[in-house]
Amino acid sequence: xxxxxxLHPFTVLSLAVATVTITTAAGSWLLGCAxxxxxxxxxxxxxxxxxxxxxxxxxxxxxxxxxLLIHGLVxxxxxxxxxxxGPFRVTTGGLxxxxxxxxRTAVLVVVGLLCTLLIDTHQLVAAIDLSPAPxxxxxxxxxxxxxxxxxxxxxxAIGQAQTLRKAxxxxxxxxxxxxxxxxxxxxxxxxxxxAHDRSVHxxxxxxxxxxxxxxxxxxxxSLIQRRIRxxxxxxxxxxxxxxxxxxxxxx
Amino acid sequence: xxxxxxSFTGKSTVLALEIERFRYSGAESDTLQSVDLELAPGSxxxxxxxxxxxKSTLGALLAGMLPRPAADECRGSINLAGQRVQxxxxxxxxxxxxxxAKHVGLLPQEAGHYLSRIREIVAEELVFSLENEGxxxxxxxxxxxxxxQRFSLGHLLKRDPAKLSGGQERLVALAALxxxxxxxxxLDEPLAGLDAEATVTVTEMIARLRxxxxxxxxxxxxxxxxxxxxxxxxxxxNGHLHKANGASIERNAAxxxxxxxxxxxxxxTLLEFSGVKLGYPKSEEPAVQGxxxxxxxxxxxxxxxxxxxGKTTVLKAAAGLLKPSSGTIQVSAETGLLLQNPSDxxxxxxxxxxxTFGLPKxxxxxxxxxxxxxxxxxxxxxxxxxYELPASARRLVALAxxxxxxxxxxxxxxxxxxxxxxxxxxxxxxxxxxxxHGGAVLFSSHDQNFMDQIADRVQLMSx
Numbered sequence: 001x002x003x004x005x006x007l008h009p010f011t012v013l014s015l016a017v018a019t020v021t022i023t024t025a026a027g028s029w030l031l032g033c034a035x036x037x038x039x040x041x042x043x044x045x046x047x048x049x050x051x052x053x054x055x056x057x058x059x060x061x062x063x064x065x066x067x068l069l070i071h072g073l074v075x076x077x078x079x080x081x082x083x084x085x086g087p088f089r090v091t092t093g094g095l096x097x098x099x100x101x102x103x104r105t106a107v108l109v110v111v112g113l114l115c116t117l118l119i120d121t122h123q124l125v126a127a128i129d130l131s132p133a134p135x136x137x138x139x140x141x142x143x144x145x146x147x148x149x150x151x152x153x154x155x156x157a158i159g160q161a162q163t164l165r166k167a168x169x170x171x172x173x174x175x176x177x178x179x180x181x182x183x184x185x186x187x188x189x190x191x192x193x194x195a196h197d198r199s200v201h202x203x204x205x206x207x208x209x210x211x212x213x214x215x216x217x218x219x220x221x222s223l224i225q226r227r228i229r230x231x232x233x234x235x236x237x238x239x240x241x242x243x244x245x246x247x248x249x250x251x
Numbered sequence: 252x253x254x255x256x257x258s259f260t261g262k263s264t265v266l267a268l269e270i271e272r273f274r275y276s277g278a279e280s281d282t283l284q285s286v287d288l289e290l291a292p293g294s295x296x297x298x299x300x301x302x303x304x305x306k307s308t309l310g311a312l313l314a315g316m317l318p319r320p321a322a323d324e325c326r327g328s329i330n331l332a333g334q335r336v337q338x339x340x341x342x343x344x345x346x347x348x349x350x351x352a353k354h355v356g357l358l359p360q361e362a363g364h365y366l367s368r369i370r371e372i373v374a375e376e377l378v379f380s381l382e383n384e385g386x387x388x389x390x391x392x393x394x395x396x397x398x399x400q401r402f403s404l405g406h407l408l409k410r411d412p413a414k415l416s417g418g419q420e421r422l423v424a425l426a427a428l429x430x431x432x433x434x435x436x437x438l439d440e441p442l443a444g445l446d447a448e449a450t451v452t453v454t455e456m457i458a459r460l461r462x463x464x465x466x467x468x469x470x471x472x473x474x475x476x477x478x479x480x481x482x483x484x485x486x487x488x489n490g491h492l493h494k495a496n497g498a499s500i501e502r503n504a505a506x507x508x509x510x511x512x513x514x515x516x517x518x519x520t521l522l523e524f525s526g527v528k529l530g531y532p533k534s535e536e537p538a539v540q541g542x543x544x545x546x547x548x549x550x551x552x553x554x555x556x557x558x559x560x561g562k563t564t565v566l567k568a569a570a571g572l573l574k575p576s577s578g579t580i581q582v583s584a585e586t587g588l589l590l591q592n593p594s595d596x597x598x599x600x601x602x603x604x605x606x607t608f609g610l611p612k613x614x615x616x617x618x619x620x621x622x623x624x625x626x627x628x629x630x631x632x633x634x635x636x637x638y639e640l641p642a643s644a645r646r647l648v649a650l651a652x653x654x655x656x657x658x659x660x661x662x663x664x665x666x667x668x669x670x671x672x673x674x675x676x677x678x679x680x681x682x683x684x685x686x687x688h689g690g691a692v693l694f695s696s697h698d699q700n701f702m703d704q705i706a707d708r709v710q711l712m713s714x
Contacts, residue, residue, distance in 0.1 A: 186598030206383030
């Protein structure tokens with residue numbers, strides 16, 4: 001069953017920033033694992049656990065592999081040796097470094113991905129439009145966020161047209177590569193043409209707004225959420241300082 | 252807004268256009284020459300012209316989107332709201348399109364281009380320009396309520412604008428355009444792709460706007476639907492504007508009003524839908540349910556029904572692009588599908604490359620390309636970029652890409668949309684040829700005249 005979280009997008013983002021900065025500064029296995037577990041529980045609660053896991057694994061697997069390759073297999077530190085063969089040298093210190101860096105990256109990736117799953121992009125753009133930020137910020141974000149879905153839609157249309165002409169219908173890796181090659185140029189050209197055709201009408205409709213602008217869409221907010229945001233941003237800045245300050249000058 | 256007195260008609264004039272000549276950057280000839288036009292408040296002016304005659308260029312000029320400064324050549328002037336914009340060889344002023352749009356609104360031929368595509372639901376799309384003006388939420392809700400009633404859009408308000416049918420897209424764009432309440436509205440093919448109910452809605456809306464003092468300029472391929480209500484009908488040909496007379500209007504109507512003779516068939520079923528249910532991923536409601544349809548050799552069948560009733564879905568399923576979630580589709584011969592929007596079907600640099608795309612080298616089909624281009628009157632455009640061609644020719648290029656594979660079952664999605672009379676004549680020849688060779692044609696359309704003349708029978712889609 002899928003549920004939704006009706007928090008203001010800025011609240012979710014500020015909590016995410018605070019979580020990532022404090023966890024990264026703390027560098028604790030326990031805290032890192034706890035944060036990732038909490039994210040997974042939250043994703044499961046809103047019915048997006050599978051998506052989060054698939055996306056996180058797709059990013060973190062190559063990340064962990066490269067960290068192990070750099071720090072774990074060819075370690076140069078003086079810690080206890082686990083195994084050695086030719087240029088390869090596996091040490092406890094090297095593995096620990098790889099896992100620590102990997103865990104920090106994992107926290108960043110999982111929290112970031114959870115934000116993309118929790119925050120409705122239209123709500124986020126509306127929140128920026130309704131904030132005191134310059135109108136260009138909302139415009140840039142809207143242009144960036146909605147470009148990919150629009151290109152995906154265009155790509156599907158081009159794919160259908162090419163399928164009708166029996167082009168790019170092969171299977172396997174070769175077929176996929178051929179499809180990519182056949183669709184890439186038309187996709188870019190069609191997207192440019194579409195942007196050109198649409199831009200003049202967007203301008204005629206006053207977009208991006210030069211002055212005061214409003215949104216039909218309401219973004220729920222409250223005094224408590226605003227206070228939470230301030231506290232979260234304070235923690236995001238002060239948390240790492242408090243954690244790291246005692247360590248300064250100790251090495 | 253200042254309204255001037257028209258010296259020719261005695262009526263007041265809200266917009267006066269005098270264009271000595273207009274030429275696109277890099278073009279070898281003028282697109283418009285000696286075009287003088289005056290629009291009075293509450294008037295309906297219709298400009299009829301074939302594809303490529305310059306209608307859309309004229310519309311863009313009126314909307315302040317052309318000429319592009321330091322690129323296009325324009326000589327003439329526009330008087331609007333007490334302001335005179337003078338174009339000369341030395342000076343081509345840049346117009347503030349957003350400010351201009353408050354006085355002159357343009358519904359483009361491809362209505363989807365008017366929609367921003369950055370709003371999630373139709374209701375937000377409708378008030379997009381009000382959001383940018385800083386209107387209050389109450390004002391916007393009031394406008395949505397009014398537009399919803401006037402355009403019968405209640406069922407579309409929560410829909411994703413990117414997933415509307417062609418006709419629904421046009422209706423939403425027209426409603427969004429009317430939000431700003433401009434004193435002049437330029438409508439490029441406002442009835443194209445609309446079902447009967449939406450056509451009545453738009454026609455009533457136009458009458459309401461006129462009674463409210465809005466000057467309307469309709470750019471159309473045919474004068475048919477407008478002759479009774481228009482204050483003035485003009486024809487635009489080769490860039491020149493002429494007052495239309497009854498003979499020229501009837502010539503257009505007569506050119507396509509010929510009934511097709513039925514063809515004797517062997518009764519073989521080429522295409523059969525049995526209890527078919529079709530839908531799209533992420534869509535809760537099926538687009539088509541319980542469809543039973545047979546199309547036999549030599550038979551031409553029309554799919555009719557309201558916008559969004561699933562006509563395009565059926566054609567895509569017949570072409571193999573969609574699989575039914577229940578029921579069966581039996582296709583006994585090669586199919587070829589002409590999509591509703593030619594832009595979705597064209598992606599090469601030249602017409603010749605476009606039509607030969609995907610064909611094996613030295614194949615018989617490739618050798619037939621010149622013949623097909625000649626059949627559709629496109630031989631002289633072989634080296635042109637498809638996007639540079641007029642809408643009718645672009646549609647015919649898309650048709651050529653289908654015909655080159657010699658389909659036995661020709662599937663056509665709104666084939667007459669954007670076609671001028673020459674294009675419709677070419678289309679009819681193509682349909683006759685497919686049927687005469689033992690093939691079959693299944694097409695969707697809102698063009699009642701075309702259906703009456705071409706179709707052997709009509710399948711009504713109920714959605």
